[in-house]
Amino acid sequence: MSDIEDKLVTIRRRIRDACGARERCEDDVRLLAVTKGQPVERLREAVAAGQRDFGENYVQEALPKVTALSTYSLCWHFIGPIQSNKTRAIAEHFHWVQSLDRMQIARRLNDQRPRTLAPINICIQVNISGETQKAGVAVTDLEALANLMVELPRLRLRGLMAIPARASDTRSQRQTFAELYRLYTALQEHGHALDTLSMGMSGDFEEAIAEGATLVRIGSALFGPRPTH
Numbered sequence: 443m444s445d446i447e448d449k450l451v452t453i454r455r456r457i458r459d460a461c462g463a464r465e466r467c468e469d470d471v472r473l474l475a476v477t478k479g480q481p482v483e484r485l486r487e488a489v490a491a492g493q494r495d496f497g498e499n500y501v502q503e504a505l506p507k508v509t510a511l512s513t514y515s516l517c518w519h520f521i522g523p524i525q526s527n528k529t530r531a532i533a534e535h536f537h538w539v540q541s542l543d544r545m546q547i548a549r550r551l552n553d554q555r556p557r558t559l560a561p562i563n564i565c566i567q568v569n570i571s572g573e574t575q576k577a578g579v580a581v582t583d584l585e586a587l588a589n590l591m592v593e594l595p596r597l598r599l600r601g602l603m604a605i606p607a608r609a610s611d612t613r614s615q616r617q618t619f620a621e622l623y624r625l626y627t628a629l630q631e632h633g634h635a636l637d638t639l640s641m642g643m644s645g646d647f648e649e650a651i652a653e654g655a656t657l658v659r660i661g662s663a664l665f666g667p668r669p670t671h
C-alpha cells in the first residue's frame with residue numbers, strides 16, 4: 443500500500459465513524475483531496491488509490507496538473523481566492539468553484555463558461571467568522587448573492603463553503619459549523635436546491651460532519667505538511 447493509499451483508507455474510516463456517530467450515511471460526505479503545493483506524482487498516487495475529487499487554490503499551479511491527469515475522469519474544484527483575470531481559465535478547466543464570494547466574479551464565470559460544458563457547480567464562500575480581510579461574502583450579503591445565481595444559467599448553485607477562524611476549543615468550533623448549517627438550511631427553505639455544505643479540514647472534519655458537512659476538504663492529513671512556496 444502506498445503512503446497516500448494508507449492515509450486515504452484512514453481518513454475514509456474516520457469519515458465513516460463520524461457519520462456513524464451522528465447516524466448519518468457515509469455516502470453523504472464527499473472527500474475532497476486538497477493538493478496545493480503537491481507535485482502531480484502525489485496526485486497520481488491518490489488517483490491510483492481511488493480518489494477522484496481534487497481541490498486546488500492557484501490557477502497557474504493547477505492547470506498543468508489538470509492537463510497531466512486528463513486521461514482520468516477526475517473532478518476539479520477551485521477553492522482559492524479568485525482574481526478577475528483568472529476567471530476564464532477557471533470557467534474552462536474546473537467542474538466546481540467553492541470560493542465564489544462576489545457578484546462580479548459570478549457574472550464573469552457565467553459569461554466565460556464554455557457552452558460545450560455543463561454549468562459549473564458553485565459553492566458560495568461565507569466569511570462565517572466575520573473576520574476583516576478574509577475571503578467570503580458577509581453573512582448579511584449571502585442571500586442576495588445566492589439569489590443572483592438564479593439569473594446566471596451557466597452557474598449551478600450547489601451550496602456553501604467556509605474556512606472558520608481557528609477556535610480555541612471544539613465547542614466553539616462546532617458552534618461555527620452549526621451556524622453555517624443554519625444558513626444553508628435557511629437558503630433551502632427559501633427555495634434554493636442546495637446539496638453541498640463544504641466545511642471541515644484536516645484538523646476539524648469530524649466536528650464539521652457532526653454539524654452537517656456534506657463535503658470535507660483534506661490536505662495535510664493526506665499528503666503531510668505542504669512544501670513551502
Ligand SMILES: *Cc1c(COP(=O)(O)O)cnc(C)c1O
Pocket residue numbers: 476478499521522605643644645659660661662663
Ligand atoms: C489548504 C486548504 C484546505 C486543506 O487544509 P488542511 O488543513 O491541510 O487539510 C482546505 N480548504 C481550503 C480552502 C484550503 O485552502
